[in-house]
Amino acid sequence: MTPVIVADQLTRYYGARIAVDRVSFDVRPNEVMGLLGPNGSGKSTILRILTGYLRPTSGTARVAGYDVVTHGLEARTQLGYVPEDVPLYTHMRVNEFLQFMGRIRGLSEAQLPSAVDQVIERLSLQRVATLLIAKLSRGYRQRVAIAQALLGKPKLLVLDEPTNGLDPRQIIEVRELIRSLAAELSILVTSHILAEIERVAHRVAILLDGKLLTVHTLSGQQHVRVRIRGGDEAMVRTALQALHDASVADADPIRGVYLLDGVASPADAVRVLVQAGLAVEEAGTTSSGLEQLFLRLTEGAHA
Secondary structure (H helix, E strand, C coil): CCCCCEEEEEEEEECEEEEEEEEEEEEEECCCEEEEECCCCCCHHHHCCCCCCCCCCCCEEEECCCCCCCCCHHHHHHHEEEEECCCCCCCCCCCHHHHHHHHHHCCCCCCCCHHHHHHHHCCCCCHHCCCEEEHHHHHHHHHHHHHHHHHHCCCCCECCCCCCCCCHHHHHHHHHHHHCCCCCCCCEEEEEHHHHHHCCCEEEEEEECCCCEEEECCCCCCCEEEEECCCCHHHHHHHHHCCCCCEEEEEEEECEEEECCCCCCHHHHHHHHCCCCEEEEEEECCCCCCCHHHHHHCCCCCC
16 A cells, blocks of 8 residues: 655754655555654654654655645644643634634535534534634643544644643543544654653654654554563573463563563463563563563663
8 A cells, every 4th residue: 555654864953963864654544643753753844744844854755645845734734733831812712713613624605514513523522613722721731632623634643742741531532532543644744752652552653853763563462561670582492381372572681571472471480480480570461562662772862
């Protein structure tokens, strides 16, 4: 399938400082792609290039087949953008604001009512549609911001730190919304919080100091994660022989962290490891090896 985003050797300087250094990746149809990295790693600069706010110093980027520089207007009509600090007009009512944004996006007066009604329903804004935006909670303001980005049915939704400043319940709601929207369009989402990307993305691009370190697929497969004091990988592998089909999927011996495949539960892992004389300090489950991968790739870096 033709990618919705193709970034090729994207580079951006601010004066003498390089913010994005030859970054290449793609985003496929109906995929949630995460950009993960510490603050200052280049995530927001990449988004600003893709959305037409900045020109790359070199390299190219295409959105739905349109070059973001040479065919910028066409590219921008294919995406909806929600920046980290959303500039909402708080003196307007929700439905008024969405109508205003729909006109900016080029919707005709005939298209506008149904388009606004659709995003109000999609974002569950019915009960606040006639309220002033100034009266809304942070969670509802984020929903309004996402609603305006969906006007015109873009092929790509771009979200910059979408859960920043939200309370735990609102974070869960935004996660569920992102996962459900992926059935309708592609989503590019940034975060400096590993767990947020891990919970919503199909793939993740890990950035550090403007460089792309890797693109990693998140399988969703459950692993048992254990942390052991002392011992080594060979001892862990020997202990796992007591469990049928158990194996080490990933290992970080320096930190004593191991991801285990083929283990029914953390309790089973603890039992055989303790029997082998290993000191287990922590045991649980995780859906991917993203934490270990991120720590290895960014070892020695300061966020």
